[in-house]
Amino acid sequence: MYIYASGPLSAGKCQLHNNNLLAVDLEMAASMRREIAAAAAAAAAAAAAEEEEEEEEEAFLPLFETKEAKGRVSYRLFAATVFVGICLILVYRIVNFPRAEEGRGRVWAWIGMLTAEVLLSLYWIITQSARWNVSYCFPFKDRLHHRYDEEKLPQVDVFVCTADPTIEPPTMVVNTVLSVMTYNYPPEKLSIYLSDDGGSEFTFYALLEASHFSKYWLPFCKKFNVEPRSPEAYFKQNFDETDTTQLAQEWLGIKKGYEDMKNRIESAIARGSISNEIKNQHKGFSEWNSKMTKQDHQSIVQIIIDGNDKTVVDNEGCQLPTLVYLSREKRPGYPHNFKAGAMNALIRVSSEISNGSIILNLDCDMYATAADAIREALCFFMDEKRGHEIAFVQHPQCFDNITKNDLYGNNCHVINQIELAGIGGYDAAPYCGTGCFHRRESLSGEKYSEEHYSGRSWNVEPIKNDKSRVDEMENASKVLASCGYEKDTQWGKEMGLIYGCASEDVITGLAILCRGWKSIFYKPDRAAFLGVAPTTLDISLAQFKRWSEGMFQIFLSKYCPFIYGHGKIKLGAQMGYCIYFLWAPLFLPTLFYVIVSPLCLLHGISLFPKVTSLWFIPFAYVFITNNIYSMLEELSCGTTLKGWWNLQRMLIIRKTTAFFFAFVDVIIRQLGLSQTAFAITAKVVTEDVLSRYEQEIMEFGSSSIMFTIIATLAMLNLLSLAGGIIRAIVVDFGGVEKMIFQIILSGLMVLVNLPIYEALFIRKDKGRIPFSVMFKSVVLASSACMIT
Numbered sequence: 001m002y003i004y005a006s007g008p009l010s011a012g013k014c015q016l017h018n019n020n021l022l023a024v025d026l027e028m029a030a031s032m033r034r035e036i037a038a039a040a041a042a043a044a045a046a047a048a049a050e051e052e053e054e055e056e057e058e059a060f061l062p063l064f065e066t067k068e069a070k071g072r073v074s075y076r077l078f079a080a081t082v083f084v085g086i087c088l089i090l091v092y093r094i095v096n097f098p099r100a101e102e103g104r105g106r107v108w109a110w111i112g113m114l115t116a117e118v119l120l121s122l123y124w125i126i127t128q129s130a131r132w133n134v135s136y137c138f139p140f141k142d143r144l145h146h147r148y149d150e151e152k153l154p155q156v157d158v159f160v161c162t163a164d165p166t167i168e169p170p171t172m173v174v175n176t177v178l179s180v181m182t183y184n185y186p187p188e189k190l191s192i193y194l195s196d197d198g199g200s201e202f203t204f205y206a207l208l209e210a211s212h213f214s215k216y217w218l219p220f221c222k223k224f225n226v227e228p229r230s231p232e233a234y235f236k237q238n239f240d241e242t243d244t245t246q247l248a249q250e251w252l253g254i255k256k257g258y259e260d261m262k263n264r265i266e267s268a269i270a271r272g273s274i275s276n277e278i279k280n281q282h283k284g285f286s287e288w289n290s291k292m293t294k295q296d297h298q299s300i301v302q303i304i305i306d307g308n309d310k311t312v313v314d315n316e317g318c319q320l321p322t323l324v325y326l327s328r329e330k331r332p333g334y335p336h337n338f339k340a341g342a343m344n345a346l347i348r349v350s351s352e353i354s355n356g357s358i359i360l361n362l363d364c365d366m367y368a369t370a371a372d373a374i375r376e377a378l379c380f381f382m383d384e385k386r387g388h389e390i391a392f393v394q395h396p397q398c399f400d401n402i403t404k405n406d407l408y409g410n411n412c413h414v415i416n417q418i419e420l421a422g423i424g425g426y427d428a429a430p431y432c433g434t435g436c437f438h439r440r441e442s443l444s445g446e447k448y449s450e451e452h453y454s455g456r457s458w459n460v461e462p463i464k465n466d467k468s469r470v471d472e473m474e475n476a477s478k479v480l481a482s483c484g485y486e487k488d489t490q491w492g493k494e495m496g497l498i499y500g501c502a503s504e505d506v507i508t509g510l511a512i513l514c515r516g517w518k519s520i521f522y523k524p525d526r527a528a529f530l531g532v533a534p535t536t537l538d539i540s541l542a543q544f545k546r547w548s549e550g551m552f553q554i555f556l557s558k559y560c561p562f563i564y565g566h567g568k569i570k571l572g573a574q575m576g577y578c579i580y581f582l583w584a585p586l587f588l589p590t591l592f593y594v595i596v597s598p599l600c601l602l603h604g605i606s607l608f609p610k611v612t613s614l615w616f617i618p619f620a621y622v623f624i625t626n627n628i629y630s631m632l633e634e635l636s637c638g639t640t641l642k643g644w645w646n647l648q649r650m651l652i653i654r655k656t657t658a659f660f661f662a663f664v665d666v667i668i669r670q671l672g673l674s675q676t677a678f679a680i681t682a683k684v685v686t687e688d689v690l691s692r693y694e695q696e697i698m699e700f701g702s703s704s705i706m707f708t709i710i711a712t713l714a715m716l717n718l719l720s721l722a723g724g725i726i727r728a729i730v731v732d733f734g735g736v737e738k739m740i741f742q743i744i745l746s747g748l749m750v751l752v753n754l755p756i757y758e759a760l761f762i763r764k765d766k767g768r769i770p771f772s773v774m775f776k777s778v779v780l781a782s783s784a785c786m787i788t
C-alpha cells in the first residue's frame, strides 16, 4: 500500500497526467527527521485509506449514463395533434373525390394528390420514431481513470482510409494521421493504419514525412495540451504573437517544421516525382515502379514506425505509436469493393500486427480534435454492467468548413443532434462510416452472446514483436491484403463490412445489431472529429445520391429492417433506419407537389379546400406547424434562421434530383442492369469556387442534368404563379379563394428559389447557370405550361 511517486510532469518524462495521485518525493522524505517522516507516513496512510474507500465506493458507479431528452411529453402531445390533422386531410381527399364530369384532369390530379399525401403521411409516421425516444449518453472518463491503470487499458487500432491523392490531398491525409497519433493514450497501445486505395507513392511519402514530424509534434501537443491536434487546423487558429511564454517560443519552431514538411510534400506532388535522394531513405519506395497503376498493383505493407522498437522515440525520448502504411492488392477482374474492401483488408492486416480490441474508423478528411476521445469511448465498452453488449460507439459527422448559413445544408444538425440520438434511444444507433469506435469481434462478424462476452477481458498486451518479426509481419500482412484472399470466405458477407452496397457503413451496422449487439450514439458538447463538407452543389448532390441510393437498396434487399430486423431490433429502431432508407422514393410526392400543383394553378384547377371551408383548417395546421416545428428544431440545434431557409431549398433540390436519380439507379440495378459504384467525394476545389462558397453563392457552372431539373422547376413555379395571379385578376376574381393554397405553395417555391433565378438571369460569374441549361429550362417549363 505505498504511494505513487509520480515524478514532476517534466517534458523529459512521458507521464500522462495522473492528477489524482499523491506526489511524494521519496528521496526527500528519507532525508527528513524521523518524527516528521513518521507523521507524514501516518498522514499519507490515512489519505491512502480514504482514497481506497472512495475507490471502493466508485467501483459501483457506472462508467456512463443515459439521460432522456427534455420535452418528450410535450413533443408527443404535439405529434398527436398533427396526426389528427393528417387523418383529416386524408378524409377530405376521399370524401371530396371529384366526379367524372369535373374533368379528367382534375380526377387524375386528385388521385396523384391522394397518393402523394398517403406516402408523406406514412413517412411522417416513420420519422416520429426518431423523436419519440431521444436520449443522450454521457461517459465518465475520470471514473475510468481511477478504476483502470494504464496497463489495464486495451490495445486500440485506428484505421484511416484514403483512395485518391488528387481529390484527397496527402497533406490532408497526414494531418488526420497526426491528429490521432497524439491521442492521450499510451503509445505502446496505439496503432495507426493508413489504407491507401490510391496506391500512391506520394501518400506513402507524405506518411513518411509525417512520421518524422510526429517526433516533434507529439511532445509539443502533450506538453502544452494543445487542441486540435491536426497541425493544419491548429496553426490556422490565431496565435498571440506577442506571447512570450514557453509555448510561444516553441510554437514558431514547430509551425516552421510543419510548413517545411508541407512544402516538401506539395512540391514533390507538383513535380510529379520523388527524388532519388528521398527514395534511398526508405526501403518502402522500392515497391513502386513505372508499370504499376492504381487498379493494378501488388499489396504494399510498410510498418513505418514499429511501436515495439524502444529505439524509435520522439525528440523527448518517449515511445511513439505504431504507424503502418497499407495499400491492398488490386488486379483487373477482381472487384475491390471500395471502402468496404479496404476496411476488411485493414481488419485482417491489423490483426496480424497489433490486434487491437477496439478499432476507430476514420475517413481521411476527418481529423480528431479531442485528445481524450479514446478514453471516453472506452467508458462505454468497459462499463461493468452494460459495456459487454456494446458493439460500436458512433460520433456525429461534423465539419470544419461550414459557412455561417450552411448554404448546402450539409451540417445535418437535426439528424446529428436529435434523430440519431433518437435511434440511439432504442440501443441501435447507426454506423455512419467515420468517427466510429468498434469492438473488433463484432466488426469482424461475431455474434453476441451473454456468456461469452460478459466479463470478457481485453487485449491489453503491448505488441511484443522483436525486430526480426517486422519483415515477417509485413510479409504475412501482404498475403492478408491480397486480392485473392477473400475467395471462398465469408468476408463481405458474414464477416467484416458487407459488400455490394454504396452505404456499406449503415448496412454493416444494421447487420451487427441484428447479431444481438447494441450500439451507442455519443455526441460530446464539442465535436471530437471534424471533416470536410462538400463545397459545391453538385458534389453535395452526388454525395446525397450515393447515400440515398445505397440506403434504398438496403430497404429493398434482404436487410430491410422490417424483415431482417424483425424480432432482433426494436420496432422504433426499424422505423428509425427507414427514415433514411426511404429517402430515394420521397422524390415522388415532392415532385408531384412542385409540378402538378402549379400546373393546376395555372389552369384554374383547385386541389385544396377553399379558404372559407372548415376543411382548410387541417391543411393549414399541418403545413404551418410542421414548418414552424422544423424551424424551431433547427434553431435549437444551432442553425441560423437563414440556414434553416437554405435547408428548405436544399431539401426540395435533393428530393427532386439526387433522390430521383438514386431511385432510378436502384431500380435499374434491381433489374440487374448495372453494378454498385462508389463516387468518392471531392475534398478540394479551385480558389474561384472556394471564394464563392465562402460568400454563400450557389455554385452551378456545369451543365449537369440535375441543374436543368432545378432550373425547370423554378421556372415552372414562377410562370404558374404569374399565370395564376393574372387569371384570378382578369378572369375570375372569386377563384382566388379556392386557389389560395396553391398560390401559397408556388409563392413559397418562388421565394425559396430566388438564388436560382439570380443564377439564371442576373449573375455573371463562372458559377452561374450556363446558358444552355437556362435555355432548356425555359423551353421545358413553358411547354409544360402549355399542356392542357
Ligand SMILES: O=c1ccn([C@@H]2O[C@H](COP(=O)(O)OP(=O)(O)O[C@H]3O[C@H](CO)[C@@H](O)[C@H](O)[C@H]3O)[C@@H](O)[C@H]2O)c(=O)[nH]1
Pocket: 161, 162, 163, 164, 168, 195, 197, 337, 338, 339, 342, 362, 363, 364, 365, 432, 433, 434, 502, 503, 504, 505, 543, 546, 547, 550, 678, 679, 680, 681, 682
Ligand atoms: O474505393 C474506395 C472509396 C472510398 N474510400 C474511402 O472512403 C471514405 C469515404 O469516402 P467519401 O467519398 O469521403 O464519402 P463521404 O460521402 O464523405 O462518406 C460518408 O458516406 C460513406 C458511405 O456512403 C461512408 O463510407 C463514409 O465513411 C461517410 O463519411 C474516404 O476516406 C475514402 O478515401 C476508400 O478507401 N476506397
Ligand SMILES: [Mn+2]
Pocket: 363, 365, 531, 532, 681
Ligand atoms: Mn467524406
